[in-house]
Amino acid sequence: MIVSHLHRFIFVAVPKTGTHSVRQALRGHMGPDDMEQARLFIEKQFPIPELARLGHGHLSFQDVRPHLGEEAFASYFKFAFVRNPFDRFISYCSFATSREGTFERDPKRVMRHFLFDAPPHNHIIFKPQFTFLCGPDGQLQADYLGKVETMQASYNEVAKRLGIATIPLDHANRSRRGDYKDYYDQELIDGVARIYARDLDLFGYDY
Numbered sequence: 001m002i003v004s005h006l007h008r009f010i011f012v013a014v015p016k017t018g019t020h021s022v023r024q025a026l027r028g029h030m031g032p033d034d035m036e037q038a039r040l041f042i043e044k045q046f047p048i049p050e051l052a053r054l055g056h057g058h059l060s061f062q063d064v065r066p067h068l069g070e071e072a073f074a075s076y077f078k079f080a081f082v083r084n085p086f087d088r089f090i091s092y093c094s095f096a097t098s099r100e101g102t103f104e105r106d107p108k109r110v111m112r113h114f115l116f117d118a119p120p121h122n123h124i125i126f127k128p129q130f131t132f133l134c135g136p137d138g139q140l141q142a143d144y145l146g147k148v149e150t151m152q153a154s155y156n157e158v159a160k161r162l163g164i165a166t167i168p169l170d171h172a173n174r175s176r177r178g179d180y181k182d183y184y185d186q187e188l189i190d191g192v193a194r195i196y197a198r199d200l201d202l203f204g205y206d207y
Contacts, residue, residue, distance in 0.1 A: 051067065079158055146158060
């Protein structure tokens with residue numbers, strides 16, 4: 001997450017949505033009082049002990065809201081990026097087994113493990129995207145949602161709204177794999193659709 005008091009924005013870094021590329025682009029515009037929390041590639045913590053103790057940079061709007069106050073939270077430009085859950089789940093499987101290389105050897109077995117045998121519901125990267133972006137009432141708290149599928153155009157729109165210069169995004173932390181549709185059968189499609197039903201509905205995605 002990045003909170004910029006200089007440019008009055010809150011960027012929620014939803015896991016597996018190209019957040020490292022966006023962070024890199026935004027860092028050049030941060031002021032001395034701006035805050036970032038991140039763990040991968042760079043180690044940064046918010047000067048808020050309760051949030052720093054979480055140990056990761058994938059904070060939700062709801063996490064930071066009490067610490068900013070209602071006036072700032074309401075007036076700051078709040079944005080994030082989202083991704084097709086079917087594609088995002090493949091990225092999760094590849095990431096979670098990258099040390100062992102099991103996804104590359106037998107992707108469907110890994111997918112079934114995470115969907116049916118032992119779903120890691122409490123793992124921050126496995127969580128549905130809406131959990132980072134919605135309030136207790138289930139309503140979306142973002143003013144703008146970019147999409148990974150149109151990453152550069154979405155970032156250009158963010159930069160325009162913030163009044164900062166846009167730049168070409170780097171492809172940080174990209175995994176090597178094929179199109180997500182190459183990995184699915186109907187059982188796996190149904191499994192992802194069940195776990196990420198709210199994401200599919202809220203963000204307008206399907207298989």
